[in-house]
Amino acid sequence: MKILVFSASSRNGSLNKALSNIIYEKIKKLGLDVSFSEIKDYETALYDGDVEASQGVPLNAQNFKALLDEHEAFIIVSPEYNxxxxxxxxxxxxWASRTKQQPFRNKQIFLASASPSLVGGNRGLWSLRIPLSALGAHVYPDMFSLSLAHEAFTGDFKALKDEKLNNGLEKLLNSFLKYANKSL
Ligand SMILES: Cc1cc2nc3c(=O)[nH]c(=O)nc-3n(C[C@H](O)[C@H](O)[C@H](O)COP(=O)(O)O)c2cc1C
Structure with a gap:
């Protein structure tokens, strides 16, 4: 099983990117086939049906589809906006849903978020479940939302300060990966 960890914040110093990196390292340590990518590399103009009709799907969205096609499981780490x-x-x-054989069908997806708020961006993940589920992805029921994320990382952003939270994240990732592997 090939696993993709995808950070959905393009901000330098992103808390979600820091969480993505920690998740990536944890999966790598398990000896699994994991890669990392971020939304910054797939910037795409807003969907426009006329652009699609005249020029087709933009290159970056096609590249994003190709990236998803290479993996069976995705871990999307996303901020919450409003x-x-x-x-x-x-x-x-x-845009990716407009490609031939859209890339979300039957994919295994785990959602995570980080936010300075007490809710950790969890409401954003609930809204993300809707399009992903509509596209036929299997979105894992449990999610990981890191609250007070601006205070949650060690100084080098390579680990979570709280050992219990760290263990909880590992347990959750293990459960998802086992489930995803069995469901292939
Ligand atoms: C437009 C906008 C809306 C936001 N709305 C929320 C929100 O609804 N809930 C929340 O917890 N944080 C919200 N935030 C704060 C983000 O969680 C915070 O900026 C976070 O650091 C963004 O993620 P990043 O660090 O990975 O870039 C919002 C930020 C922006 C820019």
């Missing part, structure tokens, strides 16, 4: 998923992530999903 209680919802970020517009650029939703836009990328919309």
């Amino acid at each position: 209680f919802s998923a970020p517009g650029n992530l939703k836009n990328l999903i919309d």
Whole structure:
């Protein structure tokens, strides 16, 4: 099983990217086939039906589809904007859904978020479940949302300060990966 960890924030110093990196390293340590990618590399203009009709799906969205096609399981780590998923992530999903054999069908997906708030961006993940489920992905029921994320990392951003939270994240990732592997 090939696993993709995808950070959906393009911000330098992103808390979600820091969480993505920790998740990536944890999966790598398990000896599994995992890669990392981020939304910054797939910037795409807002969906426009006329552009699609005249020029087709933009190159970056095609590249994103190709990236997804190479993996069976995705871990999407996304910020919450106004209680919802970020517009650029939703836009990328919309464009990718317009490609032949859209790349979400039957994929195993785990969602995670980080936010300075007490809720950790969890409401954004609930909104993300809707398009992903509509596209036929299997979105794992449990999610990981890191609250007070601005205080949650060690100084080098390579680990979570709280050992219990760290163990909880590992347990959750293990459960998802086992389930995803069995469901292939
Ligand atoms: C437009 C916008 C809306 C936001 N809305 C929320 C929100 O609804 N809930 C929340 O917890 N944080 C919200 N935030 C704060 C983000 O969680 C915070 O900026 C976070 O650090 C962004 O993720 P990143 O660090 O990975 O870039 C919002 C930020 C922006 C820019």
